[in-house]
Amino acid sequence: MSVLFEFASRAKSKARISITGPSGSGKTLSALFLAYGLTGDWGKIAVIDTEHGRARFYAEREEYGIGQFLYCAMEPPYSPDRYIDYVTSAAKAVGENGCVIIDSFSHAWDNEGGVLDIKSAIAQRKDKNDYTAWGEAGKIQNNLVNTILSVNCHTITTLRVKMAYAMEEDDRGRMKPVKIGLAPVQRENTEYEFDIVFQLDRAHNAVLSKDTTFLDSWSGVITPELGKQLGDWLNSGVELPRCTDCGRVIMSDGRRTVQQIVDGTVKNYGRQLCMACASAENRRRKEAQNAASSVSE
Numbered sequence: 001m002s003v004l005f006e007f008a009s010r011a012k013s014k015a016r017i018s019i020t021g022p023s024g025s026g027k028t029l030s031a032l033f034l035a036y037g038l039t040g041d042w043g044k045i046a047v048i049d050t051e052h053g054r055a056r057f058y059a060e061r062e063e064y065g066i067g068q069f070l071y072c073a074m075e076p077p078y079s080p081d082r083y084i085d086y087v088t089s090a091a092k093a094v095g096e097n098g099c100v101i102i103d104s105f106s107h108a109w110d111n112e113g114g115v116l117d118i119k120s121a122i123a124q125r126k127d128k129n130d131y132t133a134w135g136e137a138g139k140i141q142n143n144l145v146n147t148i149l150s151v152n153c154h155t156i157t158t159l160r161v162k163m164a165y166a167m168e169e170d171d172r173g174r175m176k177p178v179k180i181g182l183a184p185v186q187r188e189n190t191e192y193e194f195d196i197v198f199q200l201d202r203a204h205n206a207v208l209s210k211d212t213t214f215l216d217s218w219s220g221v222i223t224p225e226l227g228k229q230l231g232d233w234l235n236s237g238v239e240l241p242r243c244t245d246c247g248r249v250i251m252s253d254g255r256r257t258v259q260q261i262v263d264g265t266v267k268n269y270g271r272q273l274c275m276a277c278a279s280a281e282n283r284r285r286k287e288a289q290n291a292a293s294s295v296s297e
Contacts, residue, residue, distance in 0.1 A: 003254045011237040015099070015154040015230055018191045019222075020161050020184045020209075021200030027158040028055055028103050030200060030222040032066060035099040037227015038154045038234075042067035044098035046090035048083075050074045050107040065224070070094065077113020080144040091151040099154035106160040106185035108144060115141045115187070145193050152247050154231075159184040159191060196230075198222065243274035245281070250274045 015038055019027045028051070035045045046069070049055040053073055058066050070093055074086055083102070090100040110116050119137035123130045148155055164183035167175045182199070184191050191197045197210040200222075207219045214233055240249045241262050252258050253275050265273040269281050 001254070004252060004257065006252065006257055009238055011240045013195075013234050013237065013240075014152070015156070015234060016149055016193075016195045017154075017156045017198070018105075018159055018184075018194040018196070019156065019198045019200060019206075020159040020182070020191060021198075022161050022182065022202060025200035025202050026204040026222075027200060028101075029058060029064065030198065030204075030206065031101045031103060031156045031158055032058055032069070033222050033224045034156055034227040034230070035069075035101055035154065036066075037224040037229070038231040039094075039097060039099050040228070040231075041098075042069045044094045045101065046070035046072070046094045046098065047101045047103060048072055048074055048086045048090055049103055050078060050111075051103060055101075055103055074107075076111065077117075078107040078111045079113040079118070080108060080115065080140050082113070083108050083144055084147050087148055087151060087155075091153045094153055096152045099156060100151065102148070102155070102157040104160055105148075105157040105190075109141075109186045109190075115144075141187055141190075145190060149193060150248055152242065157194070159186055161185060241272055243277050244271040245273055245277040248274055 015034075017031075017034060019030055019034075021027050032045070032047075032055075036042060039045060047055045049071065050073075055071060058064065059071070060066065060068055070090070072086065072090070074082065083105075087100060087102065091098075094100060108114050115137055118140060119130075119133045122128050122136050123133035125133075128136075148157065161182040161184050167177060170176050192210055194210070195212045196215065197208065198206040199209050200206050204221055205219065206222050208215055208217070211218075213230060215230075241258060242248060243250055250258050250261055250272065251274065253261070256264070261275060261278075262272045265271065265278050269278065273281060
């Protein structure tokens with residue numbers, strides 16, 4: 001099968017940002033500043049708070065210029081399914097020009113009901129062990145990350161960090177633990193699923209560990225103005241067509257261009273659909289047709 005390639009052009013897109021840092025580094029406040037810069041409207045920001053209500057402390061803080069934002073506390077269990085429910089509900093509440101803040105995303109990994117708990121439960125089954133359980137648990141984790149990245153609004157996650165160590169040989173040939181930096185509390189490399197990753201220190205200074213925009217080697221204190229600059233840049237591309245049913249960006253399937261898929265689904269189904277939703281709609285119509293035939297007989 002030959003795969004179809006198209007000329008690429010930079011498109012409008014939503015911010016997919018992760019902010020990592022130790023306790024007290026300013027992750028929540030930085031996320032709020034970025035979100036306001038991206039949206040320009042406190043009412044279009046929804047915070048999912050797993051940190052025992054701490055995000056509420058920043059609501060209507062005149063000294064920070066913060067107004068009223070949408071808010072929902074998330075209590076245990078911190079299961080992926082619950083995260084998905086909260087994120088999708090928040091995205092609907094803020095709309096496509098809004099921003100969802102997940103504060104924090106670490107709880108979905110190592111807290112009560114998180115992926116590590118799910119993996120342990122799977123490993124207790126007769127046909128599983130600690131190694132093979134990761135196949136099933138990994139799929140659950142991937143689905144959670146993909147859901148967060150695919151909602152039709154800006155998303156910002158915060159991640160706790162812990163000091164990471166490695167064993168290295170010293171000048172006497174003995175192995176000793178050596179600090180190798182702060183590791184986010186989440187599945188390894190999860191933060192790199194995002195387009196921008198800020199690392200905060202205890203003095204509230206941020207550096208970039210990943211950036212796919214224009215920030216390059218930027219460092220400093222995160223402000224609403226930085227969020228506004230990011231929003232302006234992200235909005236300067238071409239708007240991509242989205243599926244009417246699931247809301248996801250319509251992608252080429254390797255055989256048809258995006259425009260061919262849009263034209264074909266509009267012609268056949270009366271609305272533009274991604275290939276997955278087009279297949280589902282086709283099945284639904286065939287089932288309805290078969291049911292009608294059975295009744296007529």
